[in-house]
Structure formats: structure tokens, C-alpha cells
Amino acid sequence: MNNFNKKPNSKKIFKKKPCFFCLEKLEYIDFKDVALIARFINSHGKILPSRVTGTCSRHQRLLSTSIKRARIMALIPFISERIRK
Numbered sequence: 001m002n003n004f005n006k007k008p009n010s011k012k013i014f015k016k017k018p019c020f021f022c023l024e025k026l027e028y029i030d031f032k033d034v035a036l037i038a039r040f041i042n043s044h045g046k047i048l049p050s051r052v053t054g055t056c057s058r059h060q061r062l063l064s065t066s067i068k069r070a071r072i073m074a075l076i077p078f079i080s081e082r083i084r085k
Contacts, residue, residue, distance in 0.1 A: 017054025021063075029062045031069040034076060041067065045079045 020039075021029065031037070040048050040055070040063055047067055050060040070076045 019054060019056040019059055021059040022056060026059075029059070029066040031066040031073065032075065034070065037063075037067055037070055037076060041076065043080060045077055 029036070040053055042048055047064055050057065053060075055063060067076070071078050
């Protein structure tokens with residue numbers, strides 16, 4: 001029997017990033033803090049998922065509402081300039 005054709009049954013195990021807001025002990029995410037919010041938006045203007053940023057589910061919900069409020073108040077764009085053209 002040839003064992004070379006079998007694929008190894010090893011899955012990569014990733015360590016989950018700690019939540020930024022839990023580490024900083026932030027209870028409220030202010031929508032006017034554009035520098036903080038911009039860390040959780042990609043170059044196209046989309047909200048990054050929690051598996052990428054490491055935020056917990058509670059803070060991810062607060063973050064998404066603050067990003068949406070900042071978009072409505074025109075503090076951050078809905079989409080990037082490159083896509084608009």
C-alpha cells in the first residue's frame with residue numbers, strides 16, 4: 001500500500017485575537033472618533049468581520065452601529081473614492 005497519496009489530516013488551529021475594546025475597557029464606542037472607527041473598515045469602506053478584527057460579538061454590534069451612525073453623519077464615506085468613479 002502506498003501512503004503517499006493520503007492527505008494529512010491536520011487542520012490549522014488559529015489563536016483567536018483578543019477583543020480590542022475589552023482590553024481597553026471601553027464601554028461605549030463613539031461614532032465621532034473617526035480614527036478608532038477607521039481601523040475596523042477596509043479600503044472599500046466595508047465593515048471588517050469579527051473573525052478578522054478579533055472583536056467580541058457584543059463590541060462588534062456596538063461597532064457596526066457606530067460605523068453606520070458615522071456614515072449617516074458624513075464623517076466617513078459609504079464607499080471609497082476609487083469605486084465611485
